[in-house]
Amino acid sequence: MLVGVFWLAVWQLAALAVGQRLLLPAPAEVGGRFAELVVEPSFWSTVARSLVRIAAGFVVGTLLGTLLAVAAGCWRTVRTLVSPVVGAVRAAPVVSFIVLVLVWVDTGRLAVVVSALMVLPVTYAAVLEGIGQRDRAMLEVAAVFRVPRIRRLRAVDVPAVLPFFAAACRVGVGLAWKSGVAAEVIGLPAGTVGARLYDAKLLLVTADVVVWTAVVVALSLAAERLVGAALRRLPSSHPDHPEVAP
Amino acid sequence: MIAVRDLHVELGGRTVLDDLDLDLPDDGVVAVMGPNGSGKTTLGRALLGLVPPTAGTVEGADERCAAVFQEDRLCEHLDAVANVRLVLRRDVPACRVAAELRALGLPADALHRPVRELSGGQRRRVAIARALLAEATLVVLDEPFTGIDADGRATVLAWVAAACRGRSVLLITHDVADAVRLGARIVDLTPVLEGAAL
Numbered sequence: 410m411l412v413g414v415f416w417l418a419v420w421q422l423a424a425l426a427v428g429q430r431l432l433l434p435a436p437a438e439v440g441g442r443f444a445e446l447v448v449e450p451s452f453w454s455t456v457a458r459s460l461v462r463i464a465a466g467f468v469v470g471t472l473l474g475t476l477l478a479v480a481a482g483c484w485r486t487v488r489t490l491v492s493p494v495v496g497a498v499r500a501a502p503v504v505s506f507i508v509l510v511l512v513w514v515d516t517g518r519l520a521v522v523v524s525a526l527m528v529l530p531v532t533y534a535a536v537l538e539g540i541g542q543r544d545r546a547m548l549e550v551a552a553v554f555r556v557p558r559i560r561r562l563r564a565v566d567v568p569a570v571l572p573f574f575a576a577a578c579r580v581g582v583g584l585a586w587k588s589g590v591a592a593e594v595i596g597l598p599a600g601t602v603g604a605r606l607y608d609a610k611l612l613l614v615t616a617d618v619v620v621w622t623a624v625v626v627a628l629s630l631a632a633e634r635l636v637g638a639a640l641r642r643l644p645s646s647h648p649d650h651p652e653v654a655p
Numbered sequence: 656m657i658a659v660r661d662l663h664v665e666l667g668g669r670t671v672l673d674d675l676d677l678d679l680p681d682d683g684v685v686a687v688m689g690p691n692g693s694g695k696t697t698l699g700r701a702l703l704g705l706v707p708p709t710a711g712t713v714e715g716a717d718e719r720c721a722a723v724f725q726e727d728r729l730c731e732h733l734d735a736v737a738n739v740r741l742v743l744r745r746d747v748p749a750c751r752v753a754a755e756l757r758a759l760g761l762p763a764d765a766l767h768r769p770v771r772e773l774s775g776g777q778r779r780r781v782a783i784a785r786a787l788l789a790e791a792t793l794v795v796l797d798e799p800f801t802g803i804d805a806d807g808r809a810t811v812l813a814w815v816a817a818a819c820r821g822r823s824v825l826l827i828t829h830d831v832a833d834a835v836r837l838g839a840r841i842v843d844l845t846p847v848l849e850g851a852a853l
Contacts, residue, residue, distance in 0.1 A: 550728045553703050553720050554742035554789055564730045564741050 434616040442616040459602040463589035466524025474532025482540035499530035516598035523592035524585040539573030575640040586629035661711035679823040686826040686834035689844035695827040699795040721791035723799040731771040775802035787818035
């Protein structure tokens with residue numbers, strides 16, 4: 410709370426020092442603009458449209474990344490074929506993908522595809538790492554006792570991989586929002602947060618740029634919390650959570 | 656009968672077992688003893704198919720196996736009953752498993768707690784129950800009584816002795832008294848020193 414007040418004060422002082430609304434609007438102006446925007450019906454439909462598309466991208470990227478990692482964990486050939494491609498996707502700048510994907514799909518699906526492409530490599534790498542880190546001793550137990558595959562999955566494999574999957578999800582949610590909104594800013598699909606951000610910048614309404622950025626940050630943090638809460642309910646054989654690099 | 660013939664195992668370029676011959680009867684306990692590094696655990700792992708022989712054969716060990724490993728090797732997030740049921744047929748009821756664990760000296764309040772919360776001796780009892788309640792004709796017990804205190808040892812030994820009946824059991828131990836209580840035939844794996852003079 411005190412930290413928030415401190416930074417609001419810093420912001421206010423900086424705005425006074427700069428003295429130009431265009432360069433740095435004061436907190437009160439941004440707050441006032443937020444109050445105006447939030448009562449417009451279009452605000453909520455805009456947020457909902459971006460939220461649904463980016464969430465869809467996150468889910469698709471997570472599912473595909475997990476499935477590919479499981480396949481790569483089971484078959485060396487799949488791993489040899491897939492790993493370099495996923496590594497390249499991970500290393501490529503997000504704008505390159507946005508421009509490329511714009512050639513393939515319409516702007517309405519752009520955020521879904523771009524978010525998915527950003528999340529996929531993170532999930533793939535984390536789940537594959539989790540598969541590699543399974544407890545060899547427990548796999549031996551399963552082999553000696555001839556534990557059925559489904560039971561082994563539930564008791565040994567999934568609990569070992571889950572902490573890695575969970576860490577990837579936490580990182581992936583933030584990535585999905587960042588890349589999804591970036592895709593909207595470039596692709597300008599109608600009635601999305603990214604398009605509103607672009608319009609605000611074009612019309613030099615800096616207060617709106619700040620408001621929409623704050624909305625994206627708030628939604629991203631809320632999504633991270635939601636995913637985190639859901640993942641805490643899952644069973645795990647590792648009490649600590651591994652780190653996953655974005 | 657399980658017949659080990661001329662078993663030779665090398666691990667990391669080092670000979671661990673050298674031309675070992677051993678018979679395990681269909682109903683009986685064979686206890687292997689010897690100092691650390693004499694290949695007791697490797698022999699158990701070879702019987703379980705976890706270590707391929709460099710030379711020699713293990714015949715008759717392709718049936719259903721079970722084991723108490725040197726470490727407990729339990730699913731930490733599962734409770735004691737679930738750990739045992741993991742390796743059993745679906746139709747074995749939880750209440751029967753609970754009753755056997757109680758007979759092994761596990762307190763009632765330990766049955767349904769994640770095994771990561773149990774003491775060393777309690778975890779060992781779960782590992783023993785898992786191995787000996789499984790439908791196995793060959794059971795390898797690698798130092799199964801480690802961590803079980805003197806008070807509970809007699810109870811556990813009696814339970815294990817009863818559960819071993821009708822199976823081939825390889826007991827790996829440093830304690831000759833445990834081997835005797837299980838009525839085991841004792842095999843000494845102490846290596847003969849080359850060039851030793853009397």
